Each structure stands twice: as structure tokens, then as C-alpha cells.
Amino acid sequence: MTTASTSAPAAATAATTAPDGCDVLVVGGGINGAGIARDLAGRGWKVVLAEASDFASHTSSSSTKLIHGGLRYLEYYEFSLVRKALQEREVLLRSAPHIMWPLRFVMPHDAAMRPAWMIRIGLFLYDHLARREVLPGSEGVDLRGSPYGAPLKRTYTKGFVYSDGWVDDARLVLLNALDAREHGAVLHTRTTVTAAQRHADHWTATLRCADGERPLHARALVNAAGPWAEGFLRQVARPAHGETIATKSLRLVKGSHIIVRKRFDHDHAYIFQNPDKRIIFAIPYEDDFTLIGTTDVELPADALAGFAKARIDEGEIAYLCEQASRYFADPVTPADVVWTYAGVRPLLDDASGDPSAVTRDYLLETHADSGAPLLSVWGGKITTFRKLAEDAADLLGDMLGDRRRAWTEHAHLPGGDLRDWIGAPQRPDTDFQRLLVAIGQRHPWLPPSLARRLARAYGARVDRVLHGADSLADLGPEIAPGLHQAELEYLVREEWARAADDVLWRRSKLGLHYTEAQRLAVLRWFEEREHLWVRPPGVSA
Structure with a gap:
């Protein structure tokens, strides 16, 4: 049995091989x-x-960006997987409250999909398969006159609300x-x-x-x-x-998402049941948008030859628009889509005929x-x-003949330990709000929108990005709106950024907010300075 600690084991056990190995x-x-x-x-x-x-x-930047147990997996009797995932939700939320936070989900009830008693049983299990200290339990909701029912067709009068979490996956x-x-x-x-x-x-x-x-x-x-x-x-x-090295077989299942302009003003997400027994999510995204996904499309084994990137196809866009439009009063059309992304899930082949049912x-x-x-x-x-x-x-x-102590269960990820800013932690969601207040007090010259974005990305390490700045001018030229040279230099120096896409679509989602000309300005910044990069020990392009 291994035990957990709040920090990594001492480094005295580290070097066991020659320097070149x-x-x-x-x-x-x-x-x-x-x-x-x-x-x-x-x-x-x-x-x-x-x-x-x-x-x-x-794959890891192309998820639905949820920290969740997987409510729908209960229908496939994946109780062990769901319990394991539910146990991890609050562990992860505490480890990095700047990039992960609680999220409530609204499930409009459609009696033609699943009976209410089945949903209630599923939510009861979801609430009780693992201990919860931060996330509230599920409840019924009357959608008539509720802000959660306002964006929906009037035929949806009742629903359910439950908790999971959100994560900036990249x-x-x-x-x-x-x-x-x-x-x-x-x-x-x-x-x-x-x-x-x-x-x-x-x-x-x-x-x-x-x-x-x-x-x-x-x-x-x-x-x-x-x-x-x-x-x-x-x-x-x-x-x-x-x-010989025997190997398992993978099933490659593409999951695609569409991004549209914001469809509702509240902070809850939606989970929609589809006639094909699948579900899709509609999630508040990057303040100004709604993320809708995902699909399950099986791919041939050679689909990703040469590290090819997965792409959404027109059929998937039409499917997501059609299913979302079954619920939203204002239909979602392919013309509304402002961005898409797709990832490939490497699922263990368990001989299931339905890609959605693969473990x-x-x-x-x-x-x-x-x-x-x-x-x-x-x-x-x-x-x-x-x-x-x-x-x-x-x-x-x-x-290797030397099992060593586990340590990550109670450890913070970089930027997640907020104690130097806010004192003793209380709850991951409220701790982040306290961090925002503290950053505003320490750096009153930061515009609130920029302070919030930096806090979300870097948490307690925001001062490493600001690098002693006392004014916006100290951050250097503004390469694109809200993106200054000091931050770009930090991303190159500390976070392996080597190209504009690394910054615009993975280390941030600023690319979604920028025009083509603004994205091009970031690209040119990288092209002009590539020869000046200084790579710290342990970092390689």
C-alpha cells in the first residue's frame, strides 16, 4: 500500500544512472x-x-474540457470508472483552482429519451458513489420562468441540475x-x-x-x-x-466540437439527450462563446499517419447543430459556427459495436x-x-525493484498554491475570487480583464509573468490586444512555446478572440525572434 504526502519525496534518491542515460x-x-x-x-x-x-x-487539447465522473457511463454499468473519476474531481479542483473550477449542469427532461425515475436514480448514484466536500448535489428544477429555461424551447418545463467541473485541458x-x-x-x-x-x-x-x-x-x-x-x-x-512484445488494439474515436456565439447569459452548462441515446454538452466558453460537443466517429487505424491532426467534417457539424437545435429556442446552424476542433480518443478495443459504448x-x-x-x-x-x-x-x-512513495494526491500543480496571496485556502472556487482581489490590490494598474486572464492562466505565479512590472508600459509592446511582449517572452522562456499556435490555441485561447490580422501579428513576433531564444536547461524545441 502506498501513502500520499503533500510534497514530492526527497530528491536524495534521484540519480541512479549515468549522466547520458x-x-x-x-x-x-x-x-x-x-x-x-x-x-x-x-x-x-x-x-x-x-x-x-x-x-x-x-487529444489532450481537444477534449470537452470537463472534470467529470461521466454520468452517461452509468448506463453501461461502468460503476468502477465513474466512482474513480468522481473521487478525482475534488482532488483536481484543489490542486489548481485557477485552471479548474466547479460547474453546474442543467439537464432538460425529455420523457421520450429517458424516464424521470431513471434520471433520478442515476443522479442519486452520481451524488453518492464518492465523497463530496465542494460540489453540491443534484436537484430538480422548474424551467418555467427560470434563467436556465429561458434559452430553451417552451416544451421543456422541467429538468435536473447536478455538479461536475471545468478544466483548461491544454x-x-x-x-x-x-x-x-x-x-x-x-x-x-x-x-x-x-x-x-x-x-x-x-x-x-x-x-x-x-x-x-x-x-x-x-x-x-x-x-x-x-x-x-x-x-x-x-x-x-x-x-x-x-x-515479442504483444500489444493491445486501439479503437480511434474522433470527438468533434463547434464554437458559436454565446447562446445564454447564465453560468451553468447544459447536457442534452439525443434520440440516438448519446448526449451533447453546451458549455459557457471564453466569456463570449458557447462550446457544443461532442461526436463519436470511429476512424480507421491509419487515419493519423504522420501525426496528422483530426478535423471535423460537415456531417459532424450538421449533427451537433441539429441536436442542439432540438433544445435551443434559437436554432443553431452551420453558419453560426465560428471555430471547430476535433480530437481522437485512443480507446481500448473491448469489442463493443457502438463507439459511444467503448470503455x-x-x-x-x-x-x-x-x-x-x-x-x-x-x-x-x-x-x-x-x-x-x-x-x-x-x-x-x-x-525497477524500488517502489517509492506516492505524493500527488494532496500536491498543488504550479500556480495552484494560492496561500502566499490569500492565506489559508477555503474552497477552490472562492479561493480564486480572493486571488483576483489580491492581484488587483498588488497591481492596481492592470486592467481587470487582463488581470483575470493572467490569473486564470498562471494563478499564484502571475508575478513571474509580470516580471517586476509597475505599469502596462513595463510589459513591453502590445503584440495583440491584451498580449504583451513580456508574456510572450515568459511563454518562450518557461513554457516551451515555439510558434504562434502554441500561444494562441493551447497556452491560451486568444486566437478565438483575435482577428486574422491580430493572429498574424503574433506569428510575425515568433518568426522575427526565433534566433534570439535562450533555452533553459531541460527545454528543447
Whole structure:
């Protein structure tokens, strides 16, 4: 049995390999890879992570951005998965209240979809499968005369309200990467593992980046390549002589989302039941917009060859508009869509015929009997990433003959410890509001909208971005509205930003608010300064 602590174990156990090697090589910089690297580094293991693109550049920045148990999974009797996810909600909310916060969901009742008694039973289970201290329980709601019923067709008169949480998914990955680096891990973006040869007691890998190739020795290998995990084992990882590496099969299921102008003024989200027994969400997004998603479209195994990015198709746009229009009084049309994004969920093939029914739980597959340790991550969902990483670190410790203490359950992610700003924490949602007040008092020259955006992105570390500034002028030129040179330099220096898209669509969603000309100004800033970048230790383009 492992125990949790509020900080990482002492680093005295760290170095166990030669300087040109590491204990564990992690392949993949999505939420699972970054989470595993963070957990391992915090236990004192020497870790290297290689990500072929940018952090969270695929699946982990393309989620519905919810910290949730998965209410609909109860219909598939996924009680263990739902309970595990529900247990993680408040753990995550406390770890980083600047990028995660509670969110209430309104479910209009449509008797043709599911009877009210079934929904009540499901919500009762949802409320009680795991302990809640922050999130309120579910309740019925009369939509007539309610702000929650105002945007809906008048046929919807009753509904239900329940709690889950919201997360900035791409920044969640970044915070795990930052924490991994601060615990000693070396992380490389835009670096591909082109070969990995297994030996009796170590792996020899080849890492390729823009500057060329270099070899790396690792005692163990973690395959956290997400949608490319199966391909990595079949095409890149080479078994030791005389043995084979058996692998699971993945089902690639595309989930697409559309963004439209704001459809309602309150702060709750909607969950809509569809005639095909699926659900979609309509969620307040970036103040001025509504996010609607998601779809479930199965893709062929070779759909992401060459790290191709998933794209929404016209049929998915039409489906999301049609289902949302079943509920909203003002129909949603394809012409209303201002932005789209799509991600591919790497789901473990469980022989289910319906992509919506494929399990969202994860499996950690280990191989250590006839060669150096190998751990592959199959499936998973963003809500359970911390638990997945903790389980993976336990397994790797066992395979390396040295299980070390777990530590992340009560630890903050970078920027999430607000005590220096607000004193003793109370509740994650109110703590953030107290942080906003404190930032306004310390930096009264910051425009409120900019102060709020910076607080949401960087939390307690906002002063690292401001870098001693006493006025807007001290932040340097305003490259685009609300985006100053000081912040861009911070993102390059500390957060691996190497291109305009890294900033506009992952480290922030400013691209959604900018015109084409404003986005181009950020692009030009990067193009003009690329040769001036100074890369700190452990950071690679």
C-alpha cells in the first residue's frame, strides 16, 4: 500500500544512472505522459520525456474540457470508472483552482429519451458513489420562468441540475510538464523517438529533433503515445532477440466540437439527450462563446499517419447543430459556427459495436519478464490522469525493484498554491475570487480583464509573468490586444512555446478572440525572434 504526502519525496534518491542515460524514458507529451513524468520525477526517478509535437497538441487539447465522473457511463454499468473519476474531481479542483473550477449542469427532461425515475436514480448514484466536500448535489428544477429555461424551447418545463467541473485541458498538461521539470525531469518537445531497442536491462532509444539525432539509454520505457501507442509498439519499439512484445488494439474515436456565439447569459452548462441515446454538452466558453460537443466517429487505424491532426467534417457539424437545435429556442446552424476542433480518443478495443459504448477506463500493460521494463498506457480520460499516473509510477517502481512513495494526491500543480496571496485556502472556487482581489490590490494598474486572464492562466505565479512590472508600459509592446511582449517572452522562456499556435490555441485561447490580422501579428513576433531564444536547461524545441 502506498501513502500520499503533500510534497514530492526527497530528491536524495534521484540519480541512479549515468549522466547520458535516465531511469525512465516517457514517449508522449499528452496528459498521461506529462502526468507520469511528473509523478516519477517527484519520486526521485531520473526522467526524460519526448513529445513529437507540442505539449497537448492533439487529444489532450481537444477534449470537452470537463472534470467529470461521466454520468452517461452509468448506463453501461461502468460503476468502477465513474466512482474513480468522481473521487478525482475534488482532488483536481484543489490542486489548481485557477485552471479548474466547479460547474453546474442543467439537464432538460425529455420523457421520450429517458424516464424521470431513471434520471433520478442515476443522479442519486452520481451524488453518492464518492465523497463530496465542494460540489453540491443534484436537484430538480422548474424551467418555467427560470434563467436556465429561458434559452430553451417552451416544451421543456422541467429538468435536473447536478455538479461536475471545468478544466483548461491544454494548460493542465503544461502544468504537469512544468512540475515534472521542477522535480528534475528533462522534457523535449518537437522531438520524435525514431527507434527504441530493448535489451535485457535497458532500452536504447534514438531521439530526433530539429538539431539532429542523439542516443539515449533508459532503464525503462513508458509508451504514452495516445492514438499512436499501438503504432509505436508495432513500428518503433524493437524487442530483444528471441522475444515479442504483444500489444493491445486501439479503437480511434474522433470527438468533434463547434464554437458559436454565446447562446445564454447564465453560468451553468447544459447536457442534452439525443434520440440516438448519446448526449451533447453546451458549455459557457471564453466569456463570449458557447462550446457544443461532442461526436463519436470511429476512424480507421491509419487515419493519423504522420501525426496528422483530426478535423471535423460537415456531417459532424450538421449533427451537433441539429441536436442542439432540438433544445435551443434559437436554432443553431452551420453558419453560426465560428471555430471547430476535433480530437481522437485512443480507446481500448473491448469489442463493443457502438463507439459511444467503448470503455473510457484505462489499462496499464507491463512487460518485464524477458527484458527491460516496458509500460504501455491504453485508453483513459482526462479526469483520471492523476490516478493513472500514480498507478503507472507504482508499477514502474515494482519493475525497477524500488517502489517509492506516492505524493500527488494532496500536491498543488504550479500556480495552484494560492496561500502566499490569500492565506489559508477555503474552497477552490472562492479561493480564486480572493486571488483576483489580491492581484488587483498588488497591481492596481492592470486592467481587470487582463488581470483575470493572467490569473486564470498562471494563478499564484502571475508575478513571474509580470516580471517586476509597475505599469502596462513595463510589459513591453502590445503584440495583440491584451498580449504583451513580456508574456510572450515568459511563454518562450518557461513554457516551451515555439510558434504562434502554441500561444494562441493551447497556452491560451486568444486566437478565438483575435482577428486574422491580430493572429498574424503574433506569428510575425515568433518568426522575427526565433534566433534570439535562450533555452533553459531541460527545454528543447
